[in-house]
Each structure stands twice: as structure tokens, then as C-alpha cells.
Amino acid sequence: MHTENALFEGALLIVLGIMAQWVAWRLRLPSILLLLMTGIIVGPLTGLLHVDEMMGDLLFPFVSGAVAIILFEGGMSLRLKDIRETGAVVRNLVSIGVIVTWVITAIGAYTLLGLDLQISLLLGATLVVTGPTVIIPLLNQIRPSGRVSSVLRWEGIVIDPVGAILALLVFEEIFVTDLQQGIAIAVTTLISTLVIGLVIGIAVANITIEFYRRYWVPENLQNAGTLMVVIGAFALSNYFQAESGLLTVTVMGIVMANQRRFNFQHVIEFKESLQVLLLATLFIMLSARMQPESLLLIASPQTLLFVALIIVVERPLAVFISTIGSGMSWKERVFISWMAPRGIVAASVASIFALELANAGHPGARLLVPYTFAVIIGTVIVYSLTSGIVAQQLGLSERNPQGVLLVGASEWVQQIALQIQAAGFRVMLADTNQANIELAEAKGLETYLGSVISEMALDEINLSGMGRLVAMTPNSEVNALAAEHFENAFGSRNTFELRRPEHDRRGGISPNIGGTPLFQEDTTYDYMQTQFMNGAQVTTLSATLFQNTPDVLPLFVVTDDNELHIWVSSNPPRMLPEYKVIAFTNLNCTPETFVTTRLPQLQMS
Structure with a gap:
């Protein structure tokens, strides 16, 4: 391919990829569907993109390295504290569940699709993985209660290297004629993959941490340095044992x-x-x-029946066997069984092994990719359209979740969180300040250490039971961007931020960006911090006591039917005597800052 053509196709690839994800974001659709449709249009339908000619021999090394980076990022989104109650379930899903999935999928491929036994087993191994890049956005949208979110997040990431290893074992067995030799190869491959993957992953991660902790790598090189380490560890691991690199980067x-x-x-x-x-x-x-004739395979009745088998039979059976004796409710088990979309790892593994089989002259090589893509498309469509409905019918998705994500973890914000938690609502504090987070954790509060305006936050934060975001950091821009960032998750009516200082109102931050201003006029961060430093405390009062208490700033109202309302001066919540008010008390009021007479009269009915 000429350089000009390669440059054009490379630019087209990037432009279409980003545009497809933007359209998916605007339409609130799974981006994977638009990306796959885009690839089919520019590939087999129109012939605009010639991937093999453009990439040449670098195609699959690039694919492998890209998947390694994605799995590394996925590993960085996992928190061990989230798996304390569900570790056994995740373990069973990535072991027993994998075997059940593999066997049933292989049987379905053999009987329904008419594939030979070897390709059926390889297709089954390829399809044991689920897609975290699809699952996590769905979980953020549904926000299911209970333990299902942590189970699905962990399974979706940990199962990817497991599936790749299983596919490698099956692939190697295809070319072995002696049973005893095949068993020996499988055992040796499995042990060496686990040992090499774990040892290199743990060692490289700790070496990297020490280099950065001691500032032996300047900050401007740390992003590139981490990318270098990930690719280097992945390649080193694969050099000693094929496909062990995915385990290495996940562990890292x-x-x-x-x-x-x-x-x-x-x-x-x-x-x-x-x-x-x-x-x-x-x-x-x-x-x-994909070839044009592959599109006919994807839409065939046999393929649709195969996809239905995976969704309706294989996944529920694998989940129910894996969760026996787990203590999970039947509703949680049903929801987990209805959430297993396939994603990029399945597509990548199928494409790589299909090429290897084609080079070896295997007649079934051309069928592996189209059937894999059929399952990816089918599972993403079904689960994205129905999982929210299933969660609501099971009572695992609250129609009006009352939990609060507090952005900022200053000491007075921690006091607010403690009062909300004491009232029976889920509350989480998010901050980039490690000292603030450690202090909040010591008080028994749920926390998130990191920037909430990053995409990773949406992947990492378990939004189960959360209904609102309240941004109370010292930085008005962060507050506004946090509210904007979580607007799709919570809705524009459920994102709030502290009042902006006068200089921020005059310039710098558009008034069209951000959430609803909190509390009363002039309740900026500086005002709240000053009041706290001068002795103000966060307290829960009865509505009657609140009405008769001077120098008090209302923050939240707790109703008798266990709803939490945020106090906004432009639309203050209705009050009844049996309600409770979480408020800032003992204010050091001055005419220049805040006086109680500026509070609207409460409605006592």
C-alpha cells in the first residue's frame, strides 16, 4: 500500500472511531455497537478500509499490545476492599463458571453451527470472556443494589486473561495427536503461564512503584514510563510463555x-x-x-439460535452453579446471570487464533471470527436493552435512589457525610487528597481516592443506591466539571455544587456548566470553611428545633418516609414537624456573610 493511502486510511480509522464513540455518547448507546457497525460499513460493505494491507505484519502485535493496555487499566479499576464479601463468587465464576460456559458453548457450536469438534472447543474457549468495557457503563446506568456490581466488575476483568489462557490451551491441543502428550503440554502451559504471569506482574508493579515513590522518574515521564513498563512486561511475559502477558498486565x-x-x-x-x-x-x-460472506453467517437462523443458547441457557447455568452456597439472594443470582456481554478481548483472541489456524491450513479458520462477532453484537444488544428492566423487576434497581456522592472530603464535609450515613443513607466521599481520604476512612466512611472528573471514576465508583452528586471542593472549576461529568449518570436535576465566588462568576466558568447551586446565597467553600474553623458543627435537628434555633444553615432534609432532600434556596423543600434537618449550627454570623433572617420561613403543616 502506498504511503498516501495508508495515511488516509489511518486517519479515517481514528476519525471514524472517535466520531462513533461521540455519537454513542450523545444517543446513550453502547459504543461497541456503533464501532462494530462502522467497521462493517468501511470494511466488507464498502471496501474503504484495507486493514491487512495498511498494518501488514504489525496488525496482531498492535492488537495484542492494545488489549494489554486495556486490561492493565481494567486491573487498576479493581479495589480489593470491594471483593471482601464476594471473593468466593468471583473465584467460582472464573473457574467453575468458565468450564461450564466453555462446555455448553462448544456443544452449541458443534450441534447448532455444524463446526468440527476442534473449532467448537476453540470458539467456546474464546467466548468465556465477558466485556468490562460494556458491563461497567451498563452498571453505572442501572446502579443495581447489593453485591452484584462488584461481582460483575471483578469477573469482567479477571476472566479476560483466564479466557485467553484457556483459548491458548485449546489451540495447542488442536495440533497434538497423542493424548498423553496433549495432557502434558496443557499442564505445563498452564503452570508456566500462571507462574510467569504472577511473578513478572507482581515484580514489575512493585519495582515501578518504588521508582516513582523515590522520584527516580520525573513526573513528566511517568505516563510514558508506565506505558513503557506495561508493554515491556507484556512482551517479556509472552516471550517466556505465550498469552501469559495478559495475566501479567492485569496483575500489575x-x-x-x-x-x-x-x-x-x-x-x-x-x-x-x-x-x-x-x-x-x-x-x-x-x-x-471480515469478508462479505461472513455477514450472512452472522444473520443466519442457526447463529441467532446459538446466541440465544448462550444468553438463555449457558450464562444462567454457569452463574447458578458458581453461586451455590454463596449466600447471594436468588434475585442477585438472576441479575448476574443476565449480564454477560462479550467485548474486545473475545474479538481480539478470535482474530489472532483465526489467523494462526489459517496459516496452518485449517479449514475452519474462516468461521471463528464471524461467529464471535455475532455473539458480541447479540449479547450487547440484548443486555443493553433489557438489563435495566430486569434489575427493576427484581427490585435491584431503585427508581429513586437516595444515596449521595460527596465530591471533596474536607473535615466539615466529613461531618456532613457522617450525619447522612447516620440517617440511613449510602454516602461516599471522593477526593484526590490522600490525607483527607484516610481520615474519612478512619471514621468509617466509604471513600474514593481519585479525580471524579476522569472517565476512570465512572468505571471505578460503585454507584449502587446513589442518586445525587454534591460537589464541595475548594475548586469551583472541579465542582462544576464534576457535576457536568455525572450528569448522564444522575440527571441534571440531581447534580449540585457549592456557590461560586464572585470572581468565578465573572469569568472562567460558564454559568451553563455545572450543577444546581447549593444551600443559600454566599455559601461558597470559603464561607463554609471559615464557619467550621470558627466553631460551626454539622448536626441533625428535628424540624421544630431547627425552626427555633438561631444561627443555623440548613443543608439536607430527611423526611418521615426516608427520603433525603437537598436544601436549595431557590426551591426549599417542604417541611413537616416529623422531618429532620441536617444543618450547620453555631454559625459565627456577621451582616457581611450570612444571617438567619435570610432563610425563608419554613412551612409547618
């Missing part, structure tokens, strides 16, 4: 995310931006490689 991500020696937040923000580009290019490239 988990280790780095669950330590307190160094804050990788800026690295995470860089990786998430890179992930957007990688996902876009990968899905379009891989789907564009």
Missing part, C-alpha cells in the same frame, strides 16, 4: 491500584484517554477485516 494493574505508596491518579487519567483511542481503532479494524 491490581497491585498498583491497591497500594498507598504512590498515587497513580495522573497515570490513570492518561491511560483512560489512551483507552478511548485504542478501543475505537481495535473494534473498527477487527470488524473491517
Whole structure:
């Protein structure tokens, strides 16, 4: 391919990938669907994109490296504290569940699709993985209660290297004729993959942490340095044992995310931006490689029946076997069984092994990719359209969740969080200040250490039971951007921010960006902090006592039917005697700052 053509197709790939994700964001659709459709249009339908000619021999090394970066970022989104109650369930899903999924999918491929036994087993192994890049946005949208979110997040990321290893074992067995030799190869491969993946992953992660902690790497090189380390560890691991690199990078991500020696937040923000580009290019490239006749296979009745088998039979059976004796309710088990979309790892593994089989002259190689893409498309469509309805019918998705995500963890914000928690509502504090977070955790509060305006925050924060965001950091821009960032998750009516100082109102931050202004006029961060430093405290009062207490600033109202209302001066909540008020008391009021007479008269009925 001429350089000009390669440059044009490369630019087209990036432009279409980002545009497809933007359209998906605007329409609130899973981006994977638009990316796959885009790839099919520019590939087999129109022939605008010639991926094999453009990339040449670098195609699958690029695909493998990109998947490694995505899994590393996925590993960095996992928190060990989220799995304390559900670790056994996740373990069973990525072991027993994988075997059940593999066997049933292989049987379905053999009987329904007419594939030979070898390709059926390989297709089954390829499809045991789920897609965290699809699951996590769905969970953020549905916000299911209970333990299902942490189970699905952990399963979606941990199962990816497990599935890749299983696919490798099956692939190697295809070319083995002696049973005893095949068993020996499988055992040796499995042990070496686990040992090499774990050892290199843990070692490289800890070395990287120490280099950064001791400032042996300047901050301006840490993003690029982390990318270098991830790709280097992935390649080194694969050099010693094929496909062990995915386990290595996943372990690296988990280790780095669950330590307190160094804050990788800026690295995470860089990786998430890179992930957007990688996902876009990968899905379009891989789907564009399909042949026109493959599209007929995807839409055939046998394929649709195969997809239905995976959704209706395989997944529920794998989940119910894996959760026996787990203590999970039947509703939680049903919802988990109805959430297993496939994603980029399945597409990548299928494409890589299909090429290897084609090079070896295997007649079934051309069928592996179209059937994999059929399952990806089918599962994403079904789960994205129905999982929210299923969660509501099971009572796992609250129609009006009352929990609050507090952005900022200053000491007075922690006092607010403690009062909200004492009232029986879920509350989480998010801050980039590690000292604030550690102090909040010591008080028994749920926390998130990181920037909420990053895409990673939407992936990492469990929004189950959360209905509102209240931004109360010292930075007005962060408050506004946090409210804007979570608008899709909570809705514009449920994002709030502290009043902006006069200089921020005059310039710098558009009034069209951000959430509803909190509390009363002049309740900026500086005002709240000053009052707290002068002795103000956050207290819960009865409505009657609140009405008769001087020098008090209302913050939240707790109703008798267990609803939490945020106090906004432009639309103050209705009050009844049996209600309670979370308020700032003992205010050091002055005429220049705030006086109680500026409060509207409460309605006592």
C-alpha cells in the first residue's frame, strides 16, 4: 500500500472511531455497537478500509499490545476492599463458571453451527470472556443494589486473561495427536503461564512503584514510563510463555491500584484517554477485516439460535452453579446471570487464533471470527436493552435512589457525610487528597481516592443506591466539571455544587456548566470553611428545633418516609414537624456573610 493511502486510511480509522464513540455518547448507546457497525460499513460493505494491507505484519502485535493496555487499566479499576464479601463468587465464576460456559458453548457450536469438534472447543474457549468495557457503563446506568456490581466488575476483568489462557490451551491441543502428550503440554502451559504471569506482574508493579515513590522518574515521564513498563512486561511475559502477558498486565494493574505508596491518579487519567483511542481503532479494524460472506453467517437462523443458547441457557447455568452456597439472594443470582456481554478481548483472541489456524491450513479458520462477532453484537444488544428492566423487576434497581456522592472530603464535609450515613443513607466521599481520604476512612466512611472528573471514576465508583452528586471542593472549576461529568449518570436535576465566588462568576466558568447551586446565597467553600474553623458543627435537628434555633444553615432534609432532600434556596423543600434537618449550627454570623433572617420561613403543616 502506498504511503498516501495508508495515511488516509489511518486517519479515517481514528476519525471514524472517535466520531462513533461521540455519537454513542450523545444517543446513550453502547459504543461497541456503533464501532462494530462502522467497521462493517468501511470494511466488507464498502471496501474503504484495507486493514491487512495498511498494518501488514504489525496488525496482531498492535492488537495484542492494545488489549494489554486495556486490561492493565481494567486491573487498576479493581479495589480489593470491594471483593471482601464476594471473593468466593468471583473465584467460582472464573473457574467453575468458565468450564461450564466453555462446555455448553462448544456443544452449541458443534450441534447448532455444524463446526468440527476442534473449532467448537476453540470458539467456546474464546467466548468465556465477558466485556468490562460494556458491563461497567451498563452498571453505572442501572446502579443495581447489593453485591452484584462488584461481582460483575471483578469477573469482567479477571476472566479476560483466564479466557485467553484457556483459548491458548485449546489451540495447542488442536495440533497434538497423542493424548498423553496433549495432557502434558496443557499442564505445563498452564503452570508456566500462571507462574510467569504472577511473578513478572507482581515484580514489575512493585519495582515501578518504588521508582516513582523515590522520584527516580520525573513526573513528566511517568505516563510514558508506565506505558513503557506495561508493554515491556507484556512482551517479556509472552516471550517466556505465550498469552501469559495478559495475566501479567492485569496483575500489575491490581497491585498498583491497591497500594498507598504512590498515587497513580495522573497515570490513570492518561491511560483512560489512551483507552478511548485504542478501543475505537481495535473494534473498527477487527470488524473491517471480515469478508462479505461472513455477514450472512452472522444473520443466519442457526447463529441467532446459538446466541440465544448462550444468553438463555449457558450464562444462567454457569452463574447458578458458581453461586451455590454463596449466600447471594436468588434475585442477585438472576441479575448476574443476565449480564454477560462479550467485548474486545473475545474479538481480539478470535482474530489472532483465526489467523494462526489459517496459516496452518485449517479449514475452519474462516468461521471463528464471524461467529464471535455475532455473539458480541447479540449479547450487547440484548443486555443493553433489557438489563435495566430486569434489575427493576427484581427490585435491584431503585427508581429513586437516595444515596449521595460527596465530591471533596474536607473535615466539615466529613461531618456532613457522617450525619447522612447516620440517617440511613449510602454516602461516599471522593477526593484526590490522600490525607483527607484516610481520615474519612478512619471514621468509617466509604471513600474514593481519585479525580471524579476522569472517565476512570465512572468505571471505578460503585454507584449502587446513589442518586445525587454534591460537589464541595475548594475548586469551583472541579465542582462544576464534576457535576457536568455525572450528569448522564444522575440527571441534571440531581447534580449540585457549592456557590461560586464572585470572581468565578465573572469569568472562567460558564454559568451553563455545572450543577444546581447549593444551600443559600454566599455559601461558597470559603464561607463554609471559615464557619467550621470558627466553631460551626454539622448536626441533625428535628424540624421544630431547627425552626427555633438561631444561627443555623440548613443543608439536607430527611423526611418521615426516608427520603433525603437537598436544601436549595431557590426551591426549599417542604417541611413537616416529623422531618429532620441536617444543618450547620453555631454559625459565627456577621451582616457581611450570612444571617438567619435570610432563610425563608419554613412551612409547618
